[in-house]
Amino acid sequence: MAAVAAVLLTSACGLSAEAPSTGPLVIGMSLPLTGPVADRSKPGMEGYQYWADEINADGGLLGRQVQLKVLDDSFDQQTAISDYNRLLSQDKVDLLLGTFSSDLNLAVAPVAERYRYLYVQPSGGADEIFERNFTHLFFAQPATTQRLPNQFVSLVERMPVADRPKTLALVQVDDPNTSQAAGIFESKLAALGVKTVYDQTYSPDANSFDTIANSIKQAAPDLVISGAVAGDGSALVRAFQKIGFSPKMLYQENSPTEPSYPQTVGAANTEGIFTPIAYSTEAGFPGNKAFVDGYTRKYGTPPGEDAANSYTAGQVLAAAVKAVGHLDQDAMAAWLHGNAVPTISGELRWDATGRPQGELLLGQFQAGAIKIVAPAPAATAQPVLSKPDWR
CATH class of the missing domain: 3.40.50.2300 (Response regulator)
Structure with missing residues (x-):
């Protein structure tokens, strides 16, 4: 176990403790x-x-x-x-x-x-x-995760019925956050007529996504929702690229906001990918x-x-x-x-359980940068509803 910053000072803490008035x-x-x-x-x-x-x-x-x-x-x-x-x-x-x-x-x-x-x-x-x-x-x-799907589901709901995705693939790392989000997405999108044709949870230490990518390609979903936490998200995209599968819509959690994501998947290949945003530099x-x-x-x-x-x-x-x-x-x-x-x-602002009471933003890669596409008052761009093929 590595200590990044070692502190030798011992201070008095505990239940409602008063700290010493000197020292760090x-x-x-x-x-x-x-x-x-x-x-x-x-x-x-x-x-x-x-x-x-x-x-x-x-x-x-x-x-x-x-x-x-x-x-x-x-x-x-x-x-x-x-x-x-x-x-x-x-x-x-x-x-x-x-x-x-x-x-x-x-x-x-x-x-x-x-x-x-x-x-x-x-x-x-x-x-x-x-x-x-x-x-x-x-x-x-x-x-919290309870509200994470809201903006994307609302976007799908606003689409003309004929243009909405008809089928959905869910793939997520084994984590309470991504697992809960997948369940909410499946339920809310099913109410809009979107049928789940694939649902797979993988281990946090997974490093190969070839089998998952091939299975998703066989299921041929219009929409893929990827519950990733870090490099697993870009690894899934690379696996899709390797087999030539490009869904019409792709939504990924967490990974797209990594600074290295565009370089890892190819800057041109980020175009049209949706992601939830808790924070924006803009x-x-x-x-x-x-x-x-x-x-x-x-x-x-x-x-x-x-x-x-x-x-x-x-x-x-x-x-x-x-x-x-x-x-x-x-x-x-x-x-x-x-x-x-x-x-x-x-x-x-928080409720009695510590849940914040706001809403996340919906981001989408456009021209190499993540733009805010929902909700409308915060939007910096209009959403692109069909992701281009990989380049």
Whole structure:
């Protein structure tokens, strides 16, 4: 287990604990820095670090410099559980920030709740996490998986009946978020007359998609919905390209927002691919332009969703700390339940379970960039309803 940032300071924490008034304020987390989703975790870590550097340049939190203590869980649930138990019981960190994916947060959120620590997670919107009615859990995106299909399903519903896809293939990594989304898509699209002709779940460590791609080609769906988390999404597209199968419509979760996605699948081959968006560099929310400019200067590339989600989680945590004025975990959670927080992803407000009450955007690759195509008030382009063939 690798510690990215080792912190030797031991601080007094626990249930509604008061922290010492001197020394760094230590924020603990465990991230999948190695393993199958490491490519997504790296920009997520950068988002956290950029937030911490910005906070420290502005004087820190509660007059103390912020220090991140980061452990590596290698995308393993048991390791993540062990890491957060260590951070809380042995290292006694002052605050927590969340890990990535529904799979890991499903395992880790109960640990934070047991210690009654505020737990703001940057990703992992599966409803299963929030159905436990935890009081200290908050999701730092505009909406959970429950609302993820809304914009795309509405788009299909607005299409002339004759032009709608008639058949659907569902393929998703084994993860609570993608599995829930697949079920919602299937149900909502069936109500519009779209028949599911293929449905397959694969292991998170899958590295070959040839068999799946061939099976989907045989099923010949008009629409493919791919519940991916990282490089698995681009690997599926490459497998489609290899066998010459190009669906009329393709919707992928998560993978298309990776900065390396266009290069991996071929820039011209991104055209027409739909994806849900929790964050856009083009959004005019307060602080977003400064974040985009500063992050780009520091890391040489504009922030993607993973970096932005981490930064947003940091914004939520900082808002609670500043509002309460001391490290009372219960008071910070209560404040978030009763107040909205302006972030680079928009104003976030939560219900009693920590579910945010907003909506995700629908993005689509057009001319090499992801444009917002729904909802209409936020749109920067009109949707293209038929994906071109691979080039």
